[in-house]
Amino acid sequence: MNEHQQTLFEFMRQQSDKLAVQTLQHIGLTFISLFIAVLIGLPLGIYITRKKQISGFVLGVAGVLQTIPSIALLGFMIPVLGIGAKPAIVALLLYALLPIIRNTFTGITGVDESVKEAAFAMGMSRWQVLFKVELPLAMPVILAGIRTATVINVGVATLASYIAAGGLGEFIFGGISLNNTNMILAGAIPAALLAIIFDFLLSRVQRLNFKKVRKVVIAAPVIIILLSTLYFIPSAYGSKLTAGFTPEFMGRQDGNLGLQSKYGLKIHTIVINDAVMYKAAQEKQLDVISGYSTDGRLKAFDLVVLNDDKKIFPPYYAAPIVREDALKKFPLLEKTLNLLAGTITDSVMTALNYKIDYLHQTPERVAKDFLTENNLWKPAKNGHDGTVRIGSKIFGEQYILASMYMMLIKGYTNYDVATKTGLGGTKICFDALTNNQIDLYPEYTGTGLLAILQPSAATINTLHGDKDSTYNYVKNEFKKRYDIKWLQPIGFNNAYALMMRQQQAKKLNIKTISDLKRYLESK
Amino acid sequence: MIKAEHLIKTFGQTTAVNNISFEVNEGENLVLLGTSGCGKTTTLKMLNRLIEPDSGTITINGNNINAQLPEDLRRGIGYVLQNNGLFPHYTVEENISVVPNLLKWDKKRTRERVIELLKKLHLSDNYLTAYPNELSGGQQQRIGLARALVANPPVLLMDEPFGALDNVTRSKIHQEFKALDELKRKTIIMVTHDVQEAFELGDRIALMDKGKIVQMGTPSDLLFNPINGFVSNFLQDQRLQLEFRAIRLTDLWEHLPGGGKTTSKSSLPAETDVWTTLEGFKFHNGESMSVLHQQKNELKTITFGQLMAAFSEHKTQQPHE
Numbered sequence: 030m031n032e033h034q035q036t037l038f039e040f041m042r043q044q045s046d047k048l049a050v051q052t053l054q055h056i057g058l059t060f061i062s063l064f065i066a067v068l069i070g071l072p073l074g075i076y077i078t079r080k081k082q083i084s085g086f087v088l089g090v091a092g093v094l095q096t097i098p099s100i101a102l103l104g105f106m107i108p109v110l111g112i113g114a115k116p117a118i119v120a121l122l123l124y125a126l127l128p129i130i131r132n133t134f135t136g137i138t139g140v141d142e143s144v145k146e147a148a149f150a151m152g153m154s155r156w157q158v159l160f161k162v163e164l165p166l167a168m169p170v171i172l173a174g175i176r177t178a179t180v181i182n183v184g185v186a187t188l189a190s191y192i193a194a195g196g197l198g199e200f201i202f203g204g205i206s207l208n209n210t211n212m213i214l215a216g217a218i219p220a221a222l223l224a225i226i227f228d229f230l231l232s233r234v235q236r237l238n239f240k241k242v243r244k245v246v247i248a249a250p251v252i253i254i255l256l257s258t259l260y261f262i263p264s265a266y267g268s269k270l271t272a273g274f275t276p277e278f279m280g281r282q283d284g285n286l287g288l289q290s291k292y293g294l295k296i297h298t299i300v301i302n303d304a305v306m307y308k309a310a311q312e313k314q315l316d317v318i319s320g321y322s323t324d325g326r327l328k329a330f331d332l333v334v335l336n337d338d339k340k341i342f343p344p345y346y347a348a349p350i351v352r353e354d355a356l357k358k359f360p361l362l363e364k365t366l367n368l369l370a371g372t373i374t375d376s377v378m379t380a381l382n383y384k385i386d387y388l389h390q391t392p393e394r395v396a397k398d399f400l401t402e403n404n405l406w407k408p409a410k411n412g413h414d415g416t417v418r419i420g421s422k423i424f425g426e427q428y429i430l431a432s433m434y435m436m437l438i439k440g441y442t443n444y445d446v447a448t449k450t451g452l453g454g455t456k457i458c459f460d461a462l463t464n465n466q467i468d469l470y471p472e473y474t475g476t477g478l479l480a481i482l483q484p485s486a487a488t489i490n491t492l493h494g495d496k497d498s499t500y501n502y503v504k505n506e507f508k509k510r511y512d513i514k515w516l517q518p519i520g521f522n523n524a525y526a527l528m529m530r531q532q533q534a535k536k537l538n539i540k541t542i543s544d545l546k547r548y549l550e551s552k
Numbered sequence: 553m554i555k556a557e558h559l560i561k562t563f564g565q566t567t568a569v570n571n572i573s574f575e576v577n578e579g580e581n582l583v584l585l586g587t588s589g590c591g592k593t594t595t596l597k598m599l600n601r602l603i604e605p606d607s608g609t610i611t612i613n614g615n616n617i618n619a620q621l622p623e624d625l626r627r628g629i630g631y632v633l634q635n636n637g638l639f640p641h642y643t644v645e646e647n648i649s650v651v652p653n654l655l656k657w658d659k660k661r662t663r664e665r666v667i668e669l670l671k672k673l674h675l676s677d678n679y680l681t682a683y684p685n686e687l688s689g690g691q692q693q694r695i696g697l698a699r700a701l702v703a704n705p706p707v708l709l710m711d712e713p714f715g716a717l718d719n720v721t722r723s724k725i726h727q728e729f730k731a732l733d734e735l736k737r738k739t740i741i742m743v744t745h746d747v748q749e750a751f752e753l754g755d756r757i758a759l760m761d762k763g764k765i766v767q768m769g770t771p772s773d774l775l776f777n778p779i780n781g782f783v784s785n786f787l788q789d790q791r792l793q794l795e796f797r798a799i800r801l802t803d804l805w806e807h808l809p810g811g812g813k814t815t816s817k818s819s820l821p822a823e824t825d826v827w828t829t830l831e832g833f834k835f836h837n838g839e840s841m842s843v844l845h846q847q848k849n850e851l852k853t854i855t856f857g858q859l860m861a862a863f864s865e866h867k868t869q870q871p872h873e
Contacts, residue, residue, distance in 0.1 A: 147637030150602060150709075151650045151699070152627030165641045 040211035047200075052219050054195035057259040058114070059182040059223070062121030064253045066178060070126050071171070074133025075159065084134060091127040099124070099188045100304070107192065107305050112273070112314045117186070117194035124185050125178035132174025136167025168246065169235050176231035183224040187216070191302030193273060193309075197223075199300045203276030212280065269549060270316035273301040273309055278319040282486075283479075283525060285319075287341035294546050307332070310530060317545065322526040323375055323426060325382030333534050334526040336541040340494040345475035345524040347426075348500075349434065353512045355468035359417055361442045363516060366469070368405055368437055369430075370517035378426065378521040385425035392425065396432035406436065412443025420458050420467035421450040426523065430471040455480045463511055473523060477503040477515075496522070553578040553739050554599065554707065559608035561594055568594040569605070570763035578706075581740040583754030585747065591763040592743045596709055599741065600629045612707065627654055630700030630738075634712035636692045638684040644695055645680040651703045662702075669698040672732060690721040694728075701734050708735070710742040714749065726752055747790055751797040759783055772798040796827035799866065801843050807862035808843075808852050819844040819851060826863060830856075 041048055077084035094102075102123065106116030140163050148162040164171075190198030200216025203209070234249075278284035279300055288294040296317060301309065309315045311330035320327065322334050349366050356363055373381070381399060384390045400406035419434055421427035428450055435446045449467050452458045455476055461467045478484065478492075478499060484506075492498045504515040527542055539545050554576040561569040569591040576582045584592035597603040599610060601622040610617045617625055638647050645666055652662040667677060673694040684692055693714065700708060714722045729735065730753070744750050750757050751771045758768040767779045775791075775798045778784040787794055801808070801822045820829060822845035832841055833856050842853045854862075 141635075141637075141640075143633050143635045143637040144639060146602065147631070147633055148639070150600060150626055150631035150633070150637075152623045152625075152654050153650075154623050157654075162639060166639075 035211055037211045037214050041215050044200075044215060048215060048219065051195060051197045051199055051216070052223070053259040055183070055186050055197045055220065055223060056256055058117060058121060058186045058189055058194060058196055059179065059227075060253050060256040060259075061114075062118045062186075063125055063175070063179055063182055064250070064257055065118070066122040066125035066129055067175060067253075069122070070129030070174075070178075071133055073126075074130040074171075075137060077130070077134055078137045088127075088131055088134065091130050094123045095127045099185050100191065100302075103188060103192050104305055107308055107314075108312070111312065112193045112301060112305065112309045113299070114194045116192055117189035117196075121182050121185055121189070125182050128174040128177040128181070129171075130174075132170050132177075133167065136170030136174075137163050139170065140166045172231060172235045176228060176235065179227045179231060180224050183220060183227060187220055190276065190300050192305055193299035193301040193315075195300075199276060199279075202302070203280050203300070205276075209280065270296060270545075271314075272296045272298045272317040272319075273306050273315035274298055274319045275303045275306065276300055278525065281525075283341060283343050283475075288527075288542070291339050291341045292542055292546050294542065294549070296545075296549055310528070313530070316533060317527055317529055320526055320528050321523050323378040323382055323521055323523040325379060325384070325386035325425065327528065328379050328383040329387045331531050332528040333531040334528050335534070335539065335545060337524075337526065338541040338543050342525040343475045343478065343489075343492075343494050344496040344499050344522050345473040346496060346500060346518040346520075346522050347430070347471050347473050348518040349430075349469050349516045350462070350472045350477075350507065351469040351514050351516060352462060352465070353508075353514055355417070356514060359415065359442070359444055359468075361444070362417060362438070362469075363514075365437050365441045366434060367517050368441070369433060369519050371520045372403060372405075373399075373520045375521045375523075378523070381429055382425050385429065392428035392432045395429050396436060399429075400433060400436055407440030409436075409439035410443055411439070411445075413445060414443040416445040416447050417469070418467040419446060419448045419450075420452055420461055420470035421448070422455070422458055422470070423451045427471055430519070434469070434471075462513065471519070472515075474499045474503050474515075474518075475524065477507065482506050482510075553580075553613060554741070555611045556595075556599070557609050559595065559598060559605045559610070561591075561598065561603060561605050567763050569598070572608075572760075572763070572765055574758060574765060574768060576739055576741060578739055579737055581742065581753060581755045583750040583757045584741065584743045584760060585745070585750040585754075585757050586760035587745055590760040592745075592760050593711055595760070596711055596741060596743045599707075599709055600626050600631060602626075623654075627651055627703065628705050628707070630703075630705040630708040632693075632696050632700045632708070632710040632713040634715045636684070636696035636716075638692055638695060638699070640684055643681050643683055644687070647684065647695055648698045648702050650699060655703060657703075665702055666698070669702060669734075672734065673698055674728070688721075689717055690725060693717060693725060697729075706737075706739060708738050708740045710740065712743055712745070715744070715746070722749075729753065747787060747794065748797070751794050759786060770798075772803075793827070795863075795867070796830065797825050799826050799863065800824060801826070801829060802845065804859075804862040804866050805845060805848070805850075805852075807865040808854055809858055810850075810852065821846065826859070829859060833859075 073087060077087050099120065102120045103116060106120055110116040110119060144162060144166070145158060148158045153161065186196050187198035187201055189196045190202055197216040197220045200212050201220070204212030204214070204216060274285055279298075280286070285298065299315075301315070303320070306315070306318045307320065307324070307326040307330050310318045310332060318332075320332075326332070327334065351362065351366070381395055384395045385392060397406060417438055419431050421431035431448055431450050435448055438444055438446050449461065452461060452470075455472075458467075458470050458472070459481055462470060474496075478489070482503065492502055500515070500518060507513045507515055527545070529539065529545075534540070537548055539548055556575070557573045559569050559572045560567070572591070572595060574582075584595055586592045594603055598605050599617070601617060639650070642650070645663075648666045648669065649662050652665065666680070670677060670679065675691060675694055679687065679691070684695065687695065693716075697713070714725055717725065726749070742753065754771065756768060756770055757774055758765045759774060760766065761782060767774055767783050769777070771794070774783055775787060775794055778787070801820070801824055804826075805822065819842040820832065822843050824843070829841070829843075840853045840855045842851055844851050
C-alpha cells in the first residue's frame with residue numbers, strides 16, 4: 030500500500046461529484062429540518078408565553094430531547110420512520126427545537142412590560158400586539174436562537190449518513206473507518222465552512238436594525254425553502270434492490286471497490302452505520318448489506334451470507350497470538366490454548382455472539398456453557414505458578430474467547446490468569462502485546478495482514494485470498510518481525526460478507542454474489 | 553362624564569381597590585394621589601380596561617365601558633405611561649401614528665396631525681425619523697403625550713406621566729402641560745405620588761390609601777379641611793409650599809391693601825395662586841405688581857411684603873385642628 034500519497038486537493042477534485050452532492054444534501058437536510066423546527070418552535074414558543082404554567086414543561090421536554098445522544102436518537106427513529114431522509118430530518122428538527130422555542134420564549138417575555146402595556150392601551154388587539162410589537166422586538170433574540178439551531182444542525186447533519194440520509198458525514202465517517210485523512214477532511218472542512226458561513230450570515234441579519242429586519246423576516250422563509258430543496262436535487266436512481274454499506278466497506282478494496290472491480294456489481298447503494306444496518310435489512314428498508322460473517326445479528330434478524338465465489342473478501346480466521354517469551358515462561362500454555370483449535374465454526378460463533386448480543390448472557394456464562402458441552406471444562410485448580418495476562422478487543426466475540434482461554438488455563442494448568450479485556454482496537458491490543466503488557470489475545474488473519482503487516486498490493490495478490498496461505502504468511506512475518514507466534518486457528522472466519530434476508534434470497538434464488546449480479550442485470 | 557361606582561379589585565390575597573366610587577366632570581383634571589400600593593394605578597387602568605374590576609361599573613357619558621370591545625374603547629382614550637412606553641422599533645412619526653393607523657385614517661391626515669402636534673409640543677420636524685432612544689427623557693415624554701393626543705380623544709389617562717423626569721425637566725413640562733390648548737378641553741385623570749404635582753395640575757384631588765379614597769376635593773379642601781389626620785399628615789411635610797399653591801390672590805383679596813394706582817403695564821389675574829405670584833416677583837424684579845380682580849373690577853398694586861402679610865393674616869383666620 031505504498032502508493033503515491035494523494036493530497037487533499039487531489040482527493041477533493043477526484044471526488045468533486047460526490048462532494049458536491051454531499052454538500053447539497055447537507056445544506057438541504059440542515060434547512061428542511063430548520064424550516065420545520067421554526068414552523069413548530071416559533072408558535073410553540075409564543076404559545077408558552079401565553080400559558081406560562083406549561084412553559085417549564087415544554088422547555089424541559091425540549092431540553093431533554095437535546096440531551097439524547099444523536100446516534101441514539103437516530104436509532105430510535107429507525108423502527109418508526111425507517112432509514113433515509115425522514116428520520117434524519119425528524120432527529121435534526123428535534124435538536125433545533127430547543128434553541129428556537131427557548132429564544133422565542135425569552136425574547137417575547139423580555140419585551141418591556143410598559144411597551145406591551147402601551148400597545149394594549151393604544152387599542153391594539155392581541156394579534157396586533159404580537160405581530161407589531163412583541164415579535165419585532167423579540168426578533169434579534171429569536172434570530173439568535175435560529176442561528177444556534179442552524180449551527181447545531183450543520184454539525185448533527187454529519188450523523189445523518191449513519192442512517193443513509195447522505196450529507197458530508199459520508200466522507201467524515203468513511204474516512205475515520207478507513208483511516209483516510211483526506212477523506213475525513215474532505216467532509217469535515219466543507220461542514221465546518223458551512224457552519225461558519227451560515228453563522229456569519231445570520232449574525233449579520235441579527236445586527237440589522239428594526240426596519241430591515243422586517244424585510245428579512247419576509248425573505249427568510251423563501252431563502253430557507255430554496256435551500257431546503259437542495260436536498261432533492263441529487264435524485265435517487267432506480268435499482269431492483271437497495272444495498273446499505275458501512276462507510277468503511279464503501280472505501281475498501283476488500284469491500285465495495287472489490288465488488289465493483291471483480292464482480293462488476295452495480296447496485297443502488299446508500300451509506301449507513303453498522304449499528305442500524307442489520308435492523309434496516311430486517312425491516313426491508315435494505316435488501317443487501319455488508320456485515321461480519323459471525324455477527325450475532327445474522328441469526329437474530331434471519332439473514333443469510335452470500336457466498337463470496339470470487340474470493341474478494343480476505344479470510345479473517347481467528348487464532349490466539351502469543352509472545353514467544355511467554356510461551357517459554359509458561360510451557361503448558363500453547364497446548365492449553367490449542368484445546369480450542371478447530372472447535373468453533375462460523376455458525377457456532379454466530380450462535381455464541383447471538384447469545385451475547387440478543388439474549389444478553391454474560392461472556393463467562395456463554396464460554397462455560399460452550400466448554401461444558403464440548404467436554405472441555407474443568408474446575409479451576411487455583412494454582413500459583415505465575416500469572417498469564419489475556420487481552421481482548423472491545424466486542425462480544427473477543428470477550429467470549431478471552432473467557433474461554435481463562436477457564437481452560439485455570440482448569441488445565443496451575444497458572445493464574447489476569448484479563449485485560451475491552452482494549453479499544455487492533456493497535457491498542459497489539460501494542461499491549463509487544464510491550465509486554467499482555468501475553469496473548471485473539472487476532473484475525475486478515476487484520477494481521479492488512480492492519481498490522483500492511484504488505485504491498487502485489488504481495489496480497491500472491492496470497493489469492495486463500496485461508497492457509499494468508500495464515501502462513503502472517504505466521505511467518507509475525508515470528509520474523511515481532512517474535513510473536515500465531516497458534517492454531519480456532520476455526521471460524523469472521524470476514525466481511527454480503528448478506529440478505531433469508532426469505533428474499535431464497536425467493537430470488539440468490540446464493541452467491543455472482544447470483545446477485547445476474548439477478549440485478551436480468552430484466 | 554366619567555362615573556365609577558363601587559369598584560373592587562383583588563389580586564390574590566390583597567385588595568388593591570376596595571369599593572371606590574367617584575365622578576369626573578367634563579374638562580376636569582382629577583388627580584389620583586397616594587403612596588405606592590394605594591390602588592391609584594389599578595383604579596386608572598380599570599378605566600380603559602387594562603385591568604378588569606372584580607365588581608363595580610364604569611360609565612363614560614352614560615355608556616358602560618363593557619359595552620364596547622376593549623380595543624375600540626382604548627382607541628378613544630388617550631393614555632400616557634410613566635416610562636413613556638414608546639415602541640423602540642418605531643420612529644417618532646410611527647409612534648405617534650399608532651392610533652390613527654389603527655383607526656385607519658388616511659396617510660395625509662395622519663401626517664398633518666403629527667406635524668401639528670410636534671409643533672405644539674415644541675419639537676422640530678427633524679425628529680420625525682428619529683428613534684425613541686435618540687431622544688432625551690423630556691422629549692420622549694412629549695412624544696408619549698403626542699401619541700396619546702393624536703386622535704383627539706376626549707379623555708386622557710396619565711399614569712405618573714412625569715415621574716421618570718428630573719426636577720428641572722419636570723417643572724418645564726408642567727408649564728407646557730398647563731399651557732397646551734389641546735388639554736384645556738379634555739377630561740384628564742392623572743395618577744401621581746407627587747403632592748406638589750397633584751396640587752399644581754389637579755382641579756380636584758382624590759387622596760387614596762389602602763384601596764380607598766380617603767378624601768376627594770379641591771387642593772384647598774384637602775389642605776384646609778382635611779377630614780382626618782391621615783390627610784393632614786400626608787400634606788404636612790410640604791405644607792407651606794402647598795399653601796402657596798392652593799391659595800389664590802382672590803382668597804387674600806380682603807387682606808391686600810386697597811386702592812393703588814392703575815399702573816397696569818401688565819397685571820396678574822386675581823385667580824393666580826400665591827406661588828406663581830411669588831415667582832413673578834422674582835422674575836420681574838420689581839418693587840410691586842398689579843393684580844386685577846375681574847369680577848369686582850378692582851385693581852390692586854402689591855409688594856412682596858404686603859403679599860406675605862396678607863397671606864399670614866389669611867392663615868390666622870383658618871381653623872386649626
